Amino acid sequence: IEDLQKQKEIEKQTLIEKQRFETLMKYASDGVFILSIDGQVVECSNEAARMLGYSMKEMKKLYVYDWDVNHTKEESLKSIRETPYVKITFDTKYKRKDASVYDASITAVRILINNVEYIYASVRDVTEKKQIQQEILFQKEQQESLLSLFDKGDANIFKWNNDANW
Numbered sequence: 001i002e003d004l005q006k007q008k009e010i011e012k013q014t015l016i017e018k019q020r021f022e023t024l025m026k027y028a029s030d031g032v033f034i035l036s037i038d039g040q041v042v043e044c045s046n047e048a049a050r051m052l053g054y055s056m057k058e059m060k061k062l063y064v065y066d067w068d069v070n071h072t073k074e075e076s077l078k079s080i081r082e083t084p085y086v087k088i089t090f091d092t093k094y095k096r097k098d099a100s101v102y103d104a105s106i107t108a109v110r111i112l113i114n115n116v117e118y119i120y121a122s123v124r125d126v127t128e129k130k131q132i133q134q135e136i137l138f139q140k141e142q143q144e145s146l147l148s149l150f151d152k153g154d155a156n157i158f159k160w161n162n163d164a165n166w
Contacts, residue, residue: 030160031123039064042118051125053097069093069101083110083119091126103127 015163024045025032026137033041041059049059052067070092075105087109108121 031125033064033119033121033123034081035064035119035121037080037117037119039076039119048123051096051102051123052094059098067094067096069095080119083108084108085112094123103130 008124023119025043026046028045028047031051032043032045032046033048037041038153040063041061044059048074049056050064054062063073063076064080065071065091067071068076071079087107089105089107091103091105093101095101103126104128107112108119111118111120
């Protein structure tokens with residue numbers, strides 16, 4: 001009877017942990033991916049599926065190289081194999097199911113669960129942020145270009161008075 005009670009308690013705790021994990025993945029604000037060492041999606045958050053435009057069922061059949069635009073299959077697999085046990089952050093471009101592309105910022109780390117290695121990756125869509133940075137850079141270059149005209153003495157400044165005289 002004691003063994004049966006222990007078994008029931010273990011089952012209860014396992015169910016609680018499963019529900020906790022599912023809730024965290026459901027409400028994660030970032031795209032969260034748990035990848036096998038060969039790059040296949042083992043688990044992902046609802047946001048990860050939404051960001052790529054796939055159903056959760058479809059996601060489980062995908063590999064990171066199916067959506068990473070900047071890397072070949074071989075490069076992706078090499079990167080996964082070389083992912084360290086400390087967090088790394090990098091930017092790339094991801095392709096959605098509809099073939100549209102977005103800028104992604106990834107934080108990844110190799111993890112060990114029950115003696116099995118995985119890659120944990122948290123992904124954010126930074127397309128808008130990059131567009132704003134590009135616009136700021138463009139405006140700054142325009143401003144510097146105009147200011148350089150004055151520095152070179154190439155610009156003439158005229159004062160117009162009410163008598164229509166220069």
